[in-house]
Amino acid sequence: MENDKRAAVVELTFTQDGEWKAYHAAQEWLKAGGFSWGQGQRGAPCGILFGDFIIAKWKNLTLAERRECHGELTGDHRFGPVAIKIFADASPDAVRAATANCKHLVATNTKGE
Structure with missing residues (x-):
């Protein structure tokens, strides 16, 4: 994919057991950070943008629209794992929101899951 070479500021993998569990956990993380994500398509990433x-x-x-994405959601939506990558060259607001949301994730994850 054309975004494979873009450096990431945040990379998360969701590995929850059960159908759709990892995908729903990733969606919740994105929603909590103020991000939107694209519609699913087998074998292709979903674009991520900060904002509504x-x-x-x-x-x-288009190729230009793919490059404008602040990140990508990849993986097996149904059975997991699912990964989120927020690119280092995303807008400053997107990078700030992603890193702040990671701090929240670490602070609330006391079970090490």
Whole structure:
């Protein structure tokens, strides 16, 4: 994919057991941070943008729109694991929100899950 070479400021992997559990956990993290994510498409990432957006499936995004994404959601949505990557070259607000949301995630995760 064209975004594979972009450096990430945040990389998270969700490994919850059960159908859709990892995907829903990733969605909750994105929602808590103020991010929007694109529609799912088998074998392709979902684009992530900071703010309230409707994002098309990856196949319907132009190359320029893919490059404008602040991050990507990848993995097996149904059975997991699911990964979130927020790019280092994303907008300053997106980077700030992602890193702040990670601090919250660490502070609330007392079981080491």
